[in-house]
């Protein structure tokens with residue numbers, strides 16, 4: 176309930192609603208695009224051997240070892256890297272650092288719903304740009320005066336990806352403002368724009384350890400961009416919380432990067448399960464949007480999404496539905512293990 180002590184701006188603020196995390200036994204949880212597999216065994220080993228006595232000290236405020244590991248992994252310099260507490264925090268700092276401009280920022284009308292929350296929080300004007308009928312982002316439509324541009328590639332919740340050539344074209348025609356490419360799902364098959372950050376100083380890429388690296392619980396996100404962009408993010412960070420990542424998160428992230436073989440193998444497994452699930456859903460009469468992520472965005476030809484979601488929930492399978500225009504007949508289904516997806520298909524077969 177609102178009260179007189181609140182800052183005025185909070186009264187009309189509509190916060191982001193995260194996907195629920197119910198504590199139900201035997202739940203098949205396909206609603207928040209988490210990784211169904213554990214992180215690299217390197218992480219388990221590290222945590223088991225961690226010296227608990229170290230926890231009495233503050234962590235490295237700059238996450239230097241992790242920054243270096245990420246710089247090496249992405250073939251960039253350490254001053255191209257900014258690290259935050261989940262990519263949500265990195266994005267929040269980026270909105271604060273770059274998007275409080277006179278002109279409105281541009282973003283797809285259907286995308287990650289946190290973007291509009293940051294706009295409201297920081298008093299940023301935004302102009303939504305409609306996706307194409309098939310849910311593809313059409314970057315040619317973004318070549319208008321703006322205070323900045325943000326889109327997710329692949330996009331969420333649609334799962335569709337656009338190619339690098341399109342992004343490069345946008346960077347060239349939009350040199351007066353910053354373009355943020357949110358690559359939360361890029362490892363599942365899309366092309367990353369990280370190389371473009373070395374060529375264009377108006378390109379900032381944001382990635383996360385929450386999806387492909389199975390470390391959502393540790394909250395690790397980062398940005399890659401020109402050192403001047405990174406400096407702006409550092410200024411915001413150091414005016415907010417100098418120690419965004421705890422010691423366990425920093426060390427676990429490095430351990431994850433060091434096990435590239437496990438990383439690639441688990442991505443391959445998830446992509447193979449995605450292909451199988453897509454085929455099964457299509458044969459059950461679903462329209463499936465082509466996905467380069469660890470989820471599928473689907474609508475059934477004759478049964479409303481909400482009815483399917485309700486049925487699945489009774490069977491202890493939870494998927495995500497967005498009550499928003501244009502997408503309210505779609506469900507977003509995260510890719511679980513092969514066994515979980517088989518159970519999903521079995522239940523849908525029984526229902527349909």
Ligand SMILES: Cc1ncc(COP(=O)(O)O)c(C=O)c1O
Nearest residue numbers: 261262263287327331359383385
């Ligand atoms: C497109 C997109 N960006 C960013 C995030 C935030 O990820 P995190 O804060 O876990 O790094 C998500 C999470 O679902 C997402 O879907």
